[in-house]
Amino acid sequence: MAPELTTARWLRRVDRADGPIYLAILRALETAIADGELQPGEQLPPQRTVASVLGVDFTTVTRAYSAARARGLVEGAVGRGTFVAGRPADDEVGMVDLSMNLPPPSKGLNFGTLLKDTARAVLERTDAQALMAYHPGAGSVAQKAAAATWLAPCLGEVSPERMLVTPGAQTALATILGMITRRGDALIVEPLTYPGVRALAAHLGLRLVPCPVDSQGFAPEHLARLCAQERPQAIYCIPTLQNPTATTMGLERRREVAAIARAAGVAIIEDDAYGRLPVAPLPALATFAPDLTWYVATTSKCLSPGLRTAFVAAPTPGAARDLSEALRAISLMASPLTAAIATAWIREGAAERLLAAIRAEAAERQAIARAILPQAQGEADGIHLWLDLPDHWPGERLREVAHRRGLSLVTADAFAAGQVHPNGLRISLGGPAKQSVLAEALRGVAVILAARPDDTRLVV
Missing domain, CATH: 3.40.640.10 (Type I PLP-dependent aspartate aminotransferase-like (Major domain))
Known part of the structure; x- marks a missing residue:
């Protein structure tokens, strides 16, 4: 593979034993996008280049790209090429990040x-x-x-x-x-x-x-x-x-x-x-x-x-x-x-308009969080909340279990200034693009905390 074809590296994922070659290309592309190897807006290599790299005919690649376009994975621009499509807000997949403190999407305002x-x-x-x-x-x-x-x-x-x-x-x-x-x-x-x-x-x-x-x-x-x-x-x-x-x-x-x-x-x-x-x-x-x-x-x-x-x-x-x-x-x-x-x-x-829109969304997310995790501490204007944890839930074990369930969490040890500190969990509410994804993630946290760390049913 030519060294300059950085966006063609995903082609290494193509498994020729995985059914028809056009579907193998499609699956490789889909996996590369899901894993973050390909980011929204990145330009894919030309179809003739892909055909040359894989040693397949041009129509096979055309069929794979067309199927990817039909699934909303890519989008074409006449005269410019094929690009990884932006992820729709209702199609959040993979790890849900509750660890990074971000302002939530601005409600009613197109950022x-x-x-x-x-x-x-x-x-x-x-x-x-x-x-x-x-x-x-x-x-x-x-x-x-x-x-x-x-x-x-x-x-x-x-x-x-x-x-x-x-x-x-x-x-x-x-x-x-x-x-x-x-x-x-x-x-x-x-x-x-x-x-x-x-x-x-x-x-x-x-x-x-x-x-x-x-x-x-x-x-x-x-x-x-x-x-x-x-x-x-x-x-x-x-x-x-x-x-x-x-x-x-x-x-x-x-x-x-x-x-x-x-x-x-x-x-x-x-x-x-x-x-x-x-x-x-x-x-x-x-x-x-x-x-x-x-x-x-x-x-x-x-x-x-x-x-x-x-x-x-x-x-x-x-x-x-x-x-x-x-x-x-x-x-x-x-x-x-x-x-x-x-x-x-x-x-x-x-x-000020943007701040007001962020406040409005934050208030709605805080209300969702209070309904699912009523024991959490937070204020309606805030973008995060704090949850005290029992001693039997050490932070490292909690992060491990959450990660296996598709949740990224941050616990008290990341913030501790000394050896003696409260055991707890900071939950950031702004990461998920949609409230429905946030709600599902918070329900996942509730399920974890309702069990004990050694409960095998937590591992999915």
């Missing part, structure tokens, strides 16, 4: 059309060469102003001089931690925390110090004690719709946490990934201690992960300039096109 229209408008009114060139600084003045507008429901009025545009929250968190900590420093976190921060702490040589929590977040007396004993460089937390437990820190507790940090002279890193999801968000921690807080808000959980755009409100304009220089050393700049799209959506109101 694809919105994205295409905005990208086209951006390119029509902007010189493409200039847009896609290198850009100094962490965002233009217009982008920073748009960021301040977008975050106003959580932060109130913030000067654009304190705002930065970054290529995702992980880049922002890595850069902030790299600036304000040194190897061996302590970082106070919740007992179950964002896996990305666990990875960053390991990379930077930081000590994660889990602080006990209650239903409102950090327990104040424990936080004050740890600040005095451990002398941490920073406190990291997710106050709104915490990942993974889906709890939200109350207003008074936010004031208490800010007061403890101020008394100890400790910086706060507020990861507000889900802050814009609630219709009426609580004031951010940063509003109570703006001069101590690095506020990070990604668009990945409330608009789209593909934007790869996050906003940071630094404690001061000077701190913003320092972070801008550090970001440039690490990532150079955010993607100009996606940052321009995010800015256009905010300025033109499309971001």
